[in-house]
Amino acid sequence: MTSCALLETRRASTHDIPLDQRLSFWEQYNASILVGLKCSSYSNSGLVASQSNLELEGLSIALVKGNEHVVERDCSMIRSIPKESVFVSLVQVSRSFFYQGGGCTLLEPGELVIYRTDKPYLFGFSGNMRQYIFDIPQDLFQARCLERLDAPLKIGSETRLQRLLIRTLCDRTQGFFERPANQDAGGFEDDAFELLANIISGQTGERRVSAHSASYLLAAKRVIAEQLGDPGLSCEWVAAAVGISVRHLARLFALEGSSPGRYIGDKRMELAHRLLSSPQASGLDISEVAYRHGFSSQAHFARSFKARYGCTPSEARNAAGSQ
Template identity: 25%
Template sequence: MRSWTFSTEQIAPAERHAAWQAAMERLKLPVSSVTDPARFNGRVSCLVSPLGIEVARVEATPQEISGSYPAQQPGIWLSLLVDGKASMIDGERRIDLAPDDLLFGPTGIPARLLFTTPFTQLFIKVPHVALSARLVAPLSLPLGYLPGQGGINHVFARMLSALAASIDDLDATQLRPIELSLTEFLLTCLTGRGASPLIGCEANARAANLHSICQTIETMLADPELTPSKVAAAHGTSLRYLQNLFAQSGQTFSNYVRTRRLERCRADLVSPVYVNMSVTEICFRWGFNGSAHFSRTFKAQYGVPPRDFRRQALSDAVD
Protein backbone atom coordinates (compact mmCIF):
# COMPACT_ATOMS: atom_id res chain seq x y z
CA MET A 1 0.00 0.00 0.00
CA ARG A 2 1.34 3.42 -0.98
CA SER A 3 1.60 6.32 1.43
CA TRP A 4 -1.49 8.53 1.32
CA THR A 5 -3.44 11.36 2.93
CA PHE A 6 -7.14 12.07 3.34
CA SER A 7 -9.19 15.02 4.59
CA THR A 8 -12.90 15.70 4.91
CA GLU A 9 -12.33 19.41 4.34
CA GLN A 10 -13.46 19.44 0.70
CA ILE A 11 -16.30 16.92 1.21
CA ALA A 12 -19.91 17.99 1.71
CA PRO A 13 -20.94 17.65 5.39
CA ALA A 14 -23.65 15.11 4.59
CA GLU A 15 -21.10 12.83 2.91
CA ARG A 16 -18.25 13.15 5.39
CA HIS A 17 -19.19 10.28 7.69
CA ALA A 18 -19.31 7.73 4.87
CA ALA A 19 -16.10 9.06 3.34
CA TRP A 20 -14.39 8.89 6.73
CA GLN A 21 -15.47 5.30 7.28
CA ALA A 22 -13.98 4.40 3.89
CA ALA A 23 -10.71 6.12 4.78
CA MET A 24 -10.53 4.36 8.12
CA GLU A 25 -11.22 1.01 6.44
CA ARG A 26 -7.91 1.50 4.61
CA LEU A 27 -6.29 1.55 8.05
CA LYS A 28 -8.41 -1.43 9.21
CA LEU A 29 -9.95 0.78 11.92
CA PRO A 30 -13.72 0.19 12.22
CA VAL A 31 -15.61 3.39 13.07
CA SER A 32 -18.81 2.43 14.88
CA SER A 33 -20.13 5.94 15.50
CA VAL A 34 -19.30 9.65 15.50
CA THR A 35 -20.63 12.10 18.07
CA ASP A 36 -21.87 14.82 15.69
CA PRO A 37 -22.05 13.69 12.02
CA ALA A 38 -23.25 17.12 10.84
CA ARG A 39 -20.10 18.82 12.16
CA PHE A 40 -17.65 15.99 11.65
CA ASN A 41 -14.09 16.68 10.50
CA GLY A 42 -11.15 14.34 10.08
CA ARG A 43 -7.72 14.01 8.51
CA VAL A 44 -5.33 11.09 7.97
CA SER A 45 -1.66 11.07 7.00
CA CYS A 46 -0.28 7.58 6.38
CA LEU A 47 3.23 6.37 5.57
CA VAL A 48 4.37 2.79 4.94
CA SER A 49 8.01 2.00 5.67
CA PRO A 50 10.20 -0.15 3.40
CA LEU A 51 9.76 -3.09 5.80
CA GLY A 52 5.98 -2.76 5.77
CA ILE A 53 5.41 -0.88 9.04
CA GLU A 54 2.36 1.36 8.63
CA VAL A 55 2.34 4.70 10.47
CA ALA A 56 -0.78 6.88 10.42
CA ARG A 57 -1.66 10.11 12.21
CA VAL A 58 -5.41 10.46 12.67
CA GLU A 59 -6.95 13.81 13.64
CA ALA A 60 -10.72 14.03 14.07
CA THR A 61 -13.71 15.10 16.10
CA PRO A 62 -15.15 12.73 18.76
CA GLN A 63 -15.98 9.18 17.68
CA GLU A 64 -15.81 5.54 18.68
CA ILE A 65 -13.57 2.97 17.03
CA SER A 66 -14.65 -0.53 17.92
CA GLY A 67 -14.80 -4.02 16.47
CA SER A 68 -12.20 -5.84 14.42
CA TYR A 69 -10.96 -6.63 10.92
CA PRO A 70 -10.03 -10.34 11.18
CA ALA A 71 -8.92 -10.61 7.54
CA GLN A 72 -5.72 -8.58 7.69
CA GLN A 73 -2.00 -9.17 7.82
CA PRO A 74 -0.95 -10.75 11.14
CA GLY A 75 1.03 -8.42 13.34
CA ILE A 76 0.89 -6.09 16.33
CA TRP A 77 -0.75 -2.68 16.40
CA LEU A 78 0.28 0.20 18.60
CA SER A 79 -1.47 3.50 19.25
CA LEU A 80 -0.34 6.69 20.95
CA LEU A 81 -2.71 9.38 22.18
CA VAL A 82 -1.01 12.60 21.11
CA ASP A 83 -3.75 15.03 22.09
CA GLY A 84 -7.31 14.90 23.45
CA LYS A 85 -9.19 12.55 25.77
CA ALA A 86 -9.91 8.89 25.12
CA SER A 87 -10.69 5.63 26.88
CA MET A 88 -9.96 2.01 26.09
CA ILE A 89 -12.79 -0.33 27.03
CA ASP A 90 -11.95 -4.02 27.26
CA GLY A 91 -14.86 -5.97 28.69
CA GLU A 92 -15.40 -4.63 32.21
CA ARG A 93 -12.09 -2.80 32.22
CA ARG A 94 -11.97 0.88 31.26
CA ILE A 95 -8.70 2.79 31.06
CA ASP A 96 -8.85 6.57 30.69
CA LEU A 97 -5.95 7.68 28.56
CA ALA A 98 -3.76 10.76 28.84
CA PRO A 99 -1.49 12.15 26.13
CA ASP A 100 1.61 9.95 25.71
CA ASP A 101 -0.25 6.80 26.81
CA LEU A 102 0.17 3.82 24.50
CA LEU A 103 -2.03 0.83 23.70
CA PHE A 104 -1.07 -2.36 21.88
CA GLY A 105 -2.50 -5.67 20.75
CA PRO A 106 -2.45 -8.25 17.95
CA THR A 107 -4.21 -7.31 14.72
CA GLY A 108 -7.58 -8.87 13.98
CA ILE A 109 -8.93 -9.00 17.55
CA PRO A 110 -11.77 -6.79 18.82
CA ALA A 111 -10.86 -3.52 20.49
CA ARG A 112 -12.83 -0.45 21.58
CA LEU A 113 -11.51 3.11 21.72
CA LEU A 114 -13.79 5.96 22.72
CA PHE A 115 -12.63 9.50 21.88
CA THR A 116 -14.66 12.04 23.86
CA THR A 117 -12.97 15.21 22.54
CA PRO A 118 -11.29 16.26 19.31
CA PHE A 119 -8.12 14.20 19.22
CA THR A 120 -4.84 13.37 17.51
CA GLN A 121 -3.80 9.72 17.57
CA LEU A 122 -0.85 7.89 16.04
CA PHE A 123 -1.65 4.36 14.86
CA ILE A 124 1.13 1.94 13.94
CA LYS A 125 0.94 -1.59 12.58
CA VAL A 126 4.05 -3.77 12.73
CA PRO A 127 3.96 -6.91 10.51
CA HIS A 128 4.36 -10.28 12.19
CA VAL A 129 7.58 -10.92 10.28
CA ALA A 130 9.23 -7.97 12.03
CA LEU A 131 8.44 -9.25 15.52
CA SER A 132 7.76 -12.97 15.59
CA ALA A 133 11.41 -13.92 16.02
CA ARG A 134 11.90 -11.41 18.81
CA LEU A 135 8.95 -11.97 21.14
CA VAL A 136 7.41 -14.99 22.83
CA ALA A 137 3.94 -15.67 21.32
CA PRO A 138 3.36 -12.13 19.94
CA LEU A 139 -0.08 -13.02 18.55
CA SER A 140 -1.12 -14.34 21.98
CA LEU A 141 -0.76 -10.91 23.57
CA PRO A 142 -3.99 -9.45 24.96
CA LEU A 143 -4.87 -5.81 24.61
CA GLY A 144 -2.33 -3.94 26.67
CA TYR A 145 -1.62 -0.52 28.11
CA LEU A 146 1.68 1.33 28.47
CA PRO A 147 1.44 4.49 30.61
CA GLY A 148 3.67 7.04 28.94
CA GLN A 149 4.51 9.36 31.80
CA GLY A 150 7.78 7.84 32.97
CA GLY A 151 10.75 5.57 32.27
CA ILE A 152 11.40 3.91 28.92
CA ASN A 153 7.71 4.21 28.03
CA HIS A 154 8.01 8.00 28.17
CA VAL A 155 11.10 7.97 25.94
CA PHE A 156 9.24 5.76 23.46
CA ALA A 157 6.13 7.96 23.60
CA ARG A 158 8.16 11.12 22.98
CA MET A 159 9.78 9.58 19.92
CA LEU A 160 6.38 8.60 18.54
CA SER A 161 4.94 12.02 19.34
CA ALA A 162 7.75 13.65 17.34
CA LEU A 163 7.02 11.21 14.51
CA ALA A 164 3.35 12.19 14.57
CA ALA A 165 4.25 15.89 14.44
CA SER A 166 6.62 15.40 11.50
CA ILE A 167 4.76 12.83 9.41
CA ASP A 168 3.71 15.34 6.74
CA ASP A 169 7.36 16.28 6.18
CA LEU A 170 8.64 12.70 5.82
CA ASP A 171 8.64 10.16 3.04
CA ALA A 172 8.69 6.39 3.32
CA THR A 173 12.45 6.11 2.81
CA GLN A 174 13.06 8.42 5.79
CA LEU A 175 11.27 5.91 8.04
CA ARG A 176 14.10 3.38 7.68
CA PRO A 177 16.03 4.36 10.82
CA ILE A 178 12.75 4.85 12.69
CA GLU A 179 11.44 1.37 11.91
CA LEU A 180 14.55 -0.24 13.38
CA SER A 181 14.35 1.75 16.61
CA LEU A 182 10.58 1.29 16.72
CA THR A 183 10.77 -2.49 16.97
CA GLU A 184 13.50 -2.29 19.62
CA PHE A 185 11.49 0.17 21.73
CA LEU A 186 8.32 -1.86 21.38
CA LEU A 187 9.99 -5.09 22.40
CA THR A 188 11.73 -3.45 25.35
CA CYS A 189 8.47 -1.94 26.59
CA LEU A 190 6.46 -5.14 26.09
CA THR A 191 8.99 -7.23 27.98
CA GLY A 192 9.53 -4.64 30.72
CA ARG A 193 7.63 -3.82 33.86
CA GLY A 194 5.57 -1.05 32.33
CA ALA A 195 3.28 -3.24 30.21
CA SER A 196 -0.03 -4.31 31.70
CA PRO A 197 -1.15 -6.99 31.19
CA LEU A 198 1.19 -9.36 29.36
CA ILE A 199 1.09 -13.09 28.73
CA GLY A 200 1.56 -13.99 32.41
CA CYS A 201 4.28 -13.70 35.02
CA GLU A 202 6.26 -16.78 34.00
CA ALA A 203 5.83 -16.18 30.29
CA ASN A 204 6.68 -12.50 30.76
CA ALA A 205 9.95 -13.48 32.47
CA ARG A 206 10.77 -15.82 29.59
CA ALA A 207 9.98 -13.07 27.09
CA ALA A 208 12.25 -10.62 28.92
CA ASN A 209 15.11 -13.14 29.09
CA LEU A 210 14.69 -14.09 25.44
CA HIS A 211 14.64 -10.45 24.41
CA SER A 212 17.84 -9.80 26.37
CA ILE A 213 19.53 -12.76 24.66
CA CYS A 214 18.28 -11.54 21.28
CA GLN A 215 19.86 -8.16 21.95
CA THR A 216 23.15 -9.97 22.56
CA ILE A 217 22.71 -11.84 19.26
CA GLU A 218 22.16 -8.52 17.45
CA THR A 219 25.71 -7.49 18.35
CA MET A 220 27.08 -10.78 16.97
CA LEU A 221 25.11 -11.30 13.74
CA ALA A 222 28.07 -10.46 11.53
CA ASP A 223 30.04 -13.45 12.89
CA PRO A 224 29.69 -16.25 10.28
CA GLU A 225 30.68 -18.79 12.96
CA LEU A 226 28.01 -17.66 15.42
CA THR A 227 26.84 -20.58 17.58
CA PRO A 228 24.46 -21.00 20.55
CA SER A 229 27.48 -21.70 22.75
CA LYS A 230 29.10 -18.38 21.83
CA VAL A 231 25.91 -16.47 22.60
CA ALA A 232 25.34 -18.31 25.89
CA ALA A 233 28.88 -17.51 26.97
CA ALA A 234 28.60 -13.86 25.94
CA HIS A 235 25.27 -13.54 27.73
CA GLY A 236 26.40 -15.38 30.85
CA THR A 237 23.81 -18.15 30.73
CA SER A 238 23.82 -21.88 30.09
CA LEU A 239 23.51 -23.39 26.64
CA ARG A 240 20.59 -25.56 27.79
CA TYR A 241 18.65 -22.58 29.13
CA LEU A 242 19.20 -20.65 25.90
CA GLN A 243 17.99 -23.57 23.79
CA ASN A 244 14.95 -24.05 26.01
CA LEU A 245 13.98 -20.40 25.67
CA PHE A 246 13.99 -20.64 21.90
CA ALA A 247 12.11 -23.95 21.97
CA GLN A 248 9.41 -22.43 24.19
CA SER A 249 9.01 -19.58 21.69
CA GLY A 250 8.33 -22.12 18.93
CA GLN A 251 11.58 -21.73 17.01
CA THR A 252 15.24 -22.71 16.98
CA PHE A 253 18.37 -20.65 17.49
CA SER A 254 19.49 -21.22 13.89
CA ASN A 255 16.12 -20.21 12.43
CA TYR A 256 16.10 -17.06 14.53
CA VAL A 257 19.63 -16.05 13.49
CA ARG A 258 18.85 -16.73 9.82
CA THR A 259 15.68 -14.64 10.01
CA ARG A 260 17.44 -11.71 11.66
CA ARG A 261 20.29 -11.81 9.15
CA LEU A 262 17.77 -11.80 6.31
CA GLU A 263 15.91 -8.86 7.84
CA ARG A 264 19.17 -6.93 8.25
CA CYS A 265 20.14 -7.68 4.65
CA ARG A 266 16.70 -6.66 3.42
CA ALA A 267 16.99 -3.33 5.26
CA ASP A 268 20.44 -2.69 3.77
CA LEU A 269 19.30 -3.57 0.25
CA VAL A 270 16.82 -0.69 0.27
CA SER A 271 18.93 1.75 2.29
CA PRO A 272 20.48 4.70 0.41
CA VAL A 273 23.46 4.39 2.77
CA TYR A 274 24.44 1.09 1.11
CA VAL A 275 23.33 1.80 -2.45
CA ASN A 276 26.92 1.36 -3.70
CA MET A 277 27.45 -1.89 -1.81
CA SER A 278 26.90 -5.07 -3.81
CA VAL A 279 24.42 -7.77 -2.83
CA THR A 280 27.35 -10.09 -2.11
CA GLU A 281 29.02 -7.55 0.16
CA ILE A 282 25.76 -7.07 2.06
CA CYS A 283 25.23 -10.79 2.59
CA PHE A 284 28.79 -11.22 3.93
CA ARG A 285 28.31 -8.12 6.09
CA TRP A 286 25.60 -9.99 8.02
CA GLY A 287 27.28 -13.35 8.43
CA PHE A 288 26.22 -15.35 5.36
CA ASN A 289 28.98 -17.56 3.98
CA GLY A 290 28.10 -17.42 0.28
CA SER A 291 26.05 -15.33 -2.14
CA ALA A 292 24.35 -18.32 -3.83
CA HIS A 293 23.11 -19.69 -0.51
CA PHE A 294 22.02 -16.21 0.55
CA SER A 295 20.07 -15.68 -2.68
CA ARG A 296 18.20 -18.98 -2.28
CA THR A 297 17.44 -18.29 1.37
CA PHE A 298 16.29 -14.73 0.66
CA LYS A 299 13.97 -15.89 -2.13
CA ALA A 300 12.52 -18.61 0.08
CA GLN A 301 11.77 -16.03 2.77
CA TYR A 302 10.51 -13.09 0.68
CA GLY A 303 9.46 -14.63 -2.65
CA VAL A 304 11.99 -12.80 -4.84
CA PRO A 305 15.79 -12.92 -5.23
CA PRO A 306 17.66 -10.12 -3.43
CA ARG A 307 18.71 -8.38 -6.65
CA ASP A 308 15.11 -8.24 -7.89
CA PHE A 309 13.96 -7.02 -4.47
CA ARG A 310 16.53 -4.21 -4.53
CA ARG A 311 15.69 -3.25 -8.11
CA GLN A 312 11.97 -3.01 -7.34
CA ALA A 313 12.54 -1.07 -4.12
CA LEU A 314 14.73 1.48 -5.90
CA SER A 315 12.16 1.78 -8.68
CA ASP A 316 9.37 2.42 -6.15
CA ALA A 317 11.50 5.06 -4.41
CA VAL A 318 11.95 6.92 -7.71
CA ASP A 319 8.23 6.73 -8.48
Protein backbone atom coordinates in the same frame (compact mmCIF):
# COMPACT_ATOMS: atom_id res chain seq x y z
CA MET B 1 12.35 4.76 -7.46
CA THR B 2 15.65 6.42 -6.62
CA SER B 3 17.34 6.12 -3.25
CA CYS B 4 16.45 9.74 -2.40
CA ALA B 5 12.76 9.38 -3.35
CA LEU B 6 10.03 9.83 -0.78
CA LEU B 7 7.54 7.12 0.08
CA GLU B 8 4.00 7.83 -1.02
CA THR B 9 1.87 9.28 1.77
CA ARG B 10 -1.85 8.66 1.33
CA ARG B 11 -4.09 11.30 2.88
CA ALA B 12 -7.79 11.80 3.52
CA SER B 13 -9.83 14.49 5.21
CA THR B 14 -13.51 15.13 5.92
CA HIS B 15 -13.10 18.91 5.80
CA ASP B 16 -14.46 19.32 2.26
CA ILE B 17 -16.98 16.48 2.48
CA PRO B 18 -20.69 17.38 2.93
CA LEU B 19 -21.72 16.98 6.54
CA ASP B 20 -24.16 14.13 5.93
CA GLN B 21 -21.54 12.12 3.99
CA ARG B 22 -18.57 12.44 6.33
CA LEU B 23 -19.11 9.30 8.39
CA SER B 24 -19.56 7.03 5.37
CA PHE B 25 -16.56 8.64 3.67
CA TRP B 26 -14.41 8.07 6.76
CA GLU B 27 -15.53 4.47 7.13
CA GLN B 28 -14.81 3.71 3.47
CA TYR B 29 -11.35 5.23 3.60
CA ASN B 30 -10.40 3.34 6.76
CA ALA B 31 -11.71 0.07 5.33
CA SER B 32 -9.51 0.55 2.26
CA ILE B 33 -6.26 1.35 4.03
CA LEU B 34 -6.41 0.64 7.77
CA VAL B 35 -9.28 -1.44 9.16
CA GLY B 36 -13.02 -1.84 8.71
CA LEU B 37 -14.94 0.03 11.42
CA LYS B 38 -18.05 2.03 12.18
CA CYS B 39 -17.75 5.66 13.18
CA SER B 40 -20.02 7.88 15.28
CA SER B 41 -19.64 11.59 15.94
CA TYR B 42 -21.12 13.44 18.90
CA SER B 43 -19.89 16.88 17.90
CA ASN B 44 -22.32 19.58 16.80
CA SER B 45 -20.05 20.29 13.84
CA GLY B 46 -20.01 16.65 12.73
CA LEU B 47 -16.89 14.55 12.21
CA VAL B 48 -13.86 16.68 11.43
CA ALA B 49 -10.96 14.31 10.86
CA SER B 50 -7.86 13.77 8.75
CA GLN B 51 -5.52 10.84 8.27
CA SER B 52 -2.07 10.28 6.75
CA ASN B 53 -0.83 6.76 5.97
CA LEU B 54 2.55 5.26 5.19
CA GLU B 55 3.16 1.69 4.03
CA LEU B 56 6.52 0.17 5.01
CA GLU B 57 7.87 -3.30 4.40
CA GLY B 58 6.84 -4.79 7.75
CA LEU B 59 4.35 -2.33 9.16
CA SER B 60 2.00 0.50 8.28
CA ILE B 61 1.61 3.76 10.17
CA ALA B 62 -1.36 6.09 10.39
CA LEU B 63 -1.45 9.60 11.82
CA VAL B 64 -5.05 10.41 12.74
CA LYS B 65 -6.36 13.80 13.86
CA GLY B 66 -9.93 14.71 14.64
CA ASN B 67 -12.56 16.05 16.99
CA GLU B 68 -14.54 14.01 19.51
CA HIS B 69 -15.83 10.75 18.04
CA VAL B 70 -16.08 6.97 18.54
CA VAL B 71 -14.97 4.14 16.28
CA GLU B 72 -16.19 0.57 16.70
CA ARG B 73 -15.17 -2.74 15.15
CA ASP B 74 -17.88 -5.25 15.92
CA CYS B 75 -18.32 -8.94 15.06
CA SER B 76 -20.14 -8.25 11.80
CA MET B 77 -17.33 -5.97 10.67
CA ILE B 78 -14.72 -8.59 11.59
CA ARG B 79 -16.56 -11.15 9.45
CA SER B 80 -17.08 -8.86 6.47
CA ILE B 81 -13.65 -7.17 6.51
CA PRO B 82 -11.27 -9.54 8.33
CA LYS B 83 -7.87 -8.34 9.46
CA GLU B 84 -5.32 -10.13 11.65
CA SER B 85 -3.10 -7.35 12.87
CA VAL B 86 -1.96 -5.87 16.13
CA PHE B 87 -2.54 -2.13 16.51
CA VAL B 88 -0.27 -0.05 18.70
CA SER B 89 -2.16 3.18 19.36
CA LEU B 90 -0.16 6.07 20.75
CA VAL B 91 -2.53 8.79 21.95
CA GLN B 92 -0.92 12.22 21.94
CA VAL B 93 -3.84 14.58 22.53
CA SER B 94 -7.14 14.15 24.40
CA ARG B 95 -8.26 11.62 26.94
CA SER B 96 -9.73 8.48 25.41
CA PHE B 97 -11.40 5.23 26.39
CA PHE B 98 -10.97 1.77 24.92
CA TYR B 99 -13.21 -1.31 25.30
CA GLN B 100 -12.25 -4.85 24.35
CA GLY B 101 -13.01 -8.20 25.93
CA GLY B 102 -15.37 -6.76 28.52
CA GLY B 103 -12.84 -4.38 30.04
CA CYS B 104 -12.52 -0.60 29.82
CA THR B 105 -9.13 1.11 29.55
CA LEU B 106 -8.80 4.86 30.15
CA LEU B 107 -5.92 6.58 28.39
CA GLU B 108 -4.21 9.89 29.03
CA PRO B 109 -2.12 11.70 26.39
CA GLY B 110 1.27 10.04 26.04
CA GLU B 111 0.01 6.53 26.78
CA LEU B 112 -0.23 3.43 24.56
CA VAL B 113 -2.81 0.73 24.10
CA ILE B 114 -1.96 -2.42 22.15
CA TYR B 115 -4.76 -4.62 20.85
CA ARG B 116 -5.75 -7.17 18.22
CA THR B 117 -7.97 -6.31 15.26
CA ASP B 118 -9.53 -9.77 15.04
CA LYS B 119 -11.44 -9.12 18.28
CA PRO B 120 -14.27 -6.58 18.66
CA TYR B 121 -13.36 -3.23 20.17
CA LEU B 122 -14.57 0.33 20.68
CA PHE B 123 -12.32 3.39 20.85
CA GLY B 124 -13.66 6.80 21.91
CA PHE B 125 -12.12 10.26 22.13
CA SER B 126 -13.54 12.91 24.44
CA GLY B 127 -12.07 15.93 22.64
CA ASN B 128 -9.79 17.00 19.83
CA MET B 129 -7.47 14.04 19.31
CA ARG B 130 -4.22 13.05 17.65
CA GLN B 131 -2.79 9.53 17.57
CA TYR B 132 -0.28 7.35 15.77
CA ILE B 133 -1.40 3.83 14.91
CA PHE B 134 1.26 1.22 14.16
CA ASP B 135 -0.36 -1.57 12.17
CA ILE B 136 1.69 -4.77 12.54
CA PRO B 137 0.84 -8.27 11.22
CA GLN B 138 0.24 -10.61 14.15
CA ASP B 139 3.04 -13.04 13.28
CA LEU B 140 5.56 -10.20 12.95
CA PHE B 141 4.41 -8.64 16.22
CA GLN B 142 4.82 -12.01 17.89
CA ALA B 143 8.35 -12.40 16.52
CA ARG B 144 9.61 -8.90 17.25
CA CYS B 145 7.57 -7.48 20.12
CA LEU B 146 5.58 -9.90 22.28
CA GLU B 147 5.03 -13.63 21.93
CA ARG B 148 1.44 -13.66 23.18
CA LEU B 149 -1.22 -10.94 23.27
CA ASP B 150 -4.59 -12.21 24.45
CA ALA B 151 -5.97 -9.00 25.97
CA PRO B 152 -5.38 -5.28 25.43
CA LEU B 153 -2.14 -4.03 26.92
CA LYS B 154 -2.04 -0.49 28.27
CA ILE B 155 1.35 1.14 28.72
CA GLY B 156 1.41 4.31 30.75
CA SER B 157 4.14 6.83 31.31
CA GLU B 158 4.47 6.53 35.06
CA THR B 159 8.21 5.87 35.06
CA ARG B 160 11.00 7.98 33.67
CA LEU B 161 12.13 5.10 31.47
CA GLN B 162 8.73 4.65 29.83
CA ARG B 163 8.40 8.39 29.25
CA LEU B 164 11.84 8.43 27.62
CA LEU B 165 11.10 5.48 25.34
CA ILE B 166 7.62 6.68 24.34
CA ARG B 167 8.89 10.21 23.69
CA THR B 168 11.70 8.80 21.55
CA LEU B 169 9.18 6.75 19.55
CA CYS B 170 7.02 9.87 19.07
CA ASP B 171 9.93 12.01 17.95
CA ARG B 172 11.32 9.36 15.62
CA THR B 173 7.90 8.76 14.02
CA GLN B 174 7.12 12.44 13.64
CA GLY B 175 10.50 13.06 12.01
CA PHE B 176 9.99 10.23 9.55
CA PHE B 177 6.47 11.39 8.70
CA GLU B 178 7.78 14.87 7.89
CA ARG B 179 10.22 13.41 5.36
CA PRO B 180 9.57 9.70 4.64
CA ALA B 181 12.68 9.12 2.54
CA ASN B 182 12.79 5.70 0.91
CA GLN B 183 16.41 5.23 1.93
CA ASP B 184 15.52 5.85 5.59
CA ALA B 185 12.50 3.53 5.73
CA GLY B 186 14.38 0.39 6.76
CA GLY B 187 16.25 2.18 9.54
CA PHE B 188 13.09 3.77 10.85
CA GLU B 189 11.26 0.44 10.84
CA ASP B 190 14.08 -1.23 12.78
CA ASP B 191 14.11 1.61 15.30
CA ALA B 192 10.33 1.47 15.71
CA PHE B 193 10.32 -2.28 16.38
CA GLU B 194 13.24 -1.99 18.79
CA LEU B 195 11.59 0.83 20.73
CA LEU B 196 8.26 -1.01 20.85
CA ALA B 197 9.96 -4.18 22.07
CA ASN B 198 11.69 -2.24 24.85
CA ILE B 199 8.52 -0.37 25.80
CA ILE B 200 6.51 -3.60 25.98
CA SER B 201 9.17 -5.60 27.83
CA GLY B 202 9.46 -2.84 30.40
CA GLN B 203 5.71 -3.06 31.00
CA THR B 204 5.56 -6.85 31.19
CA GLY B 205 8.65 -7.05 33.42
CA GLU B 206 10.69 -9.20 31.06
CA ARG B 207 13.58 -6.75 31.08
CA ARG B 208 14.61 -4.22 33.71
CA VAL B 209 16.77 -1.37 32.47
CA SER B 210 17.14 1.88 34.36
CA ALA B 211 16.17 5.13 32.68
CA HIS B 212 19.78 6.27 32.98
CA SER B 213 21.07 3.18 31.14
CA ALA B 214 18.30 3.34 28.55
CA SER B 215 19.14 6.94 27.67
CA TYR B 216 22.82 6.08 27.10
CA LEU B 217 21.90 2.97 25.09
CA LEU B 218 19.54 4.94 22.85
CA ALA B 219 22.21 7.61 22.34
CA ALA B 220 24.82 4.97 21.46
CA LYS B 221 22.54 3.32 18.91
CA ARG B 222 21.74 6.67 17.33
CA VAL B 223 25.47 7.46 17.02
CA ILE B 224 26.07 4.05 15.43
CA ALA B 225 23.19 4.51 12.96
CA GLU B 226 24.60 7.86 11.85
CA GLN B 227 28.16 6.55 11.38
CA LEU B 228 27.59 3.00 10.04
CA GLY B 229 29.22 3.78 6.71
CA ASP B 230 32.49 4.87 8.33
CA PRO B 231 35.04 1.99 8.32
CA GLY B 232 36.71 3.64 11.32
CA LEU B 233 33.64 3.31 13.51
CA SER B 234 34.71 1.54 16.70
CA CYS B 235 33.52 0.85 20.22
CA GLU B 236 36.01 3.43 21.48
CA TRP B 237 34.64 6.06 19.11
CA VAL B 238 31.02 5.35 20.11
CA ALA B 239 31.84 5.44 23.82
CA ALA B 240 33.64 8.77 23.44
CA ALA B 241 30.75 10.26 21.43
CA VAL B 242 28.24 9.24 24.11
CA GLY B 243 30.50 10.29 26.97
CA ILE B 244 30.99 6.97 28.75
CA SER B 245 33.76 4.40 29.05
CA VAL B 246 34.17 1.45 26.69
CA ARG B 247 33.49 -0.90 29.61
CA HIS B 248 30.26 0.93 30.45
CA LEU B 249 29.21 0.78 26.79
CA ALA B 250 29.80 -2.99 26.76
CA ARG B 251 27.69 -3.42 29.90
CA LEU B 252 24.81 -1.52 28.30
CA PHE B 253 24.72 -3.78 25.25
CA ALA B 254 25.12 -6.84 27.47
CA LEU B 255 21.73 -5.96 28.97
CA GLU B 256 20.29 -6.98 25.60
CA GLY B 257 22.52 -10.02 25.18
CA SER B 258 24.76 -8.35 22.64
CA SER B 259 27.95 -6.30 22.38
CA PRO B 260 28.76 -3.00 20.64
CA GLY B 261 30.91 -4.70 18.00
CA ARG B 262 28.30 -7.34 17.23
CA TYR B 263 25.56 -4.71 17.06
CA ILE B 264 27.57 -2.62 14.60
CA GLY B 265 28.31 -5.67 12.43
CA ASP B 266 24.69 -6.81 12.47
CA LYS B 267 23.36 -3.41 11.47
CA ARG B 268 25.88 -3.07 8.65
CA MET B 269 24.98 -6.50 7.34
CA GLU B 270 21.23 -5.85 7.56
CA LEU B 271 21.52 -2.60 5.60
CA ALA B 272 23.74 -4.20 2.97
CA HIS B 273 21.32 -7.12 2.58
CA ARG B 274 18.37 -4.76 2.31
CA LEU B 275 20.11 -2.80 -0.45
CA LEU B 276 21.19 -5.90 -2.36
CA SER B 277 17.66 -7.29 -2.19
CA SER B 278 16.12 -4.12 -3.63
CA PRO B 279 15.68 -2.98 -7.25
CA GLN B 280 18.34 -0.30 -6.68
CA ALA B 281 21.05 -2.99 -6.46
CA SER B 282 21.05 -3.94 -10.15
CA GLY B 283 23.67 -1.38 -11.14
CA LEU B 284 25.82 -1.59 -8.03
CA ASP B 285 29.21 -3.21 -7.77
CA ILE B 286 29.58 -5.56 -4.78
CA SER B 287 32.71 -3.75 -3.64
CA GLU B 288 30.76 -0.47 -3.64
CA VAL B 289 28.07 -2.01 -1.45
CA ALA B 290 30.72 -3.36 0.94
CA TYR B 291 32.57 -0.07 1.31
CA ARG B 292 29.36 1.95 1.52
CA HIS B 293 28.39 -0.05 4.61
CA GLY B 294 31.69 0.21 6.42
CA PHE B 295 33.41 -3.02 5.31
CA SER B 296 37.05 -2.37 4.46
CA SER B 297 37.45 -5.76 2.74
CA GLN B 298 35.15 -7.09 0.02
CA ALA B 299 36.29 -10.65 0.74
CA HIS B 300 35.41 -10.35 4.43
CA PHE B 301 32.05 -8.84 3.51
CA ALA B 302 31.28 -11.70 1.09
CA ARG B 303 32.21 -14.39 3.64
CA SER B 304 30.18 -12.78 6.41
CA PHE B 305 27.22 -12.22 4.10
CA LYS B 306 27.09 -15.86 2.97
CA ALA B 307 27.50 -17.14 6.53
CA ARG B 308 24.51 -15.10 7.64
CA TYR B 309 22.15 -15.28 4.65
CA GLY B 310 23.19 -18.52 2.93
CA CYS B 311 23.97 -16.85 -0.39
CA THR B 312 26.65 -14.59 -1.78
CA PRO B 313 26.10 -10.83 -2.23
CA SER B 314 26.08 -11.36 -6.01
CA GLU B 315 23.40 -14.06 -5.73
CA ALA B 316 21.21 -11.76 -3.59
CA ARG B 317 21.62 -8.94 -6.10
CA ASN B 318 20.85 -11.19 -9.07
CA ALA B 319 17.77 -12.62 -7.35
CA ALA B 320 16.45 -9.11 -6.73
CA GLY B 321 17.08 -8.22 -10.37
CA SER B 322 15.21 -11.27 -11.66
CA GLN B 323 12.18 -10.37 -9.54
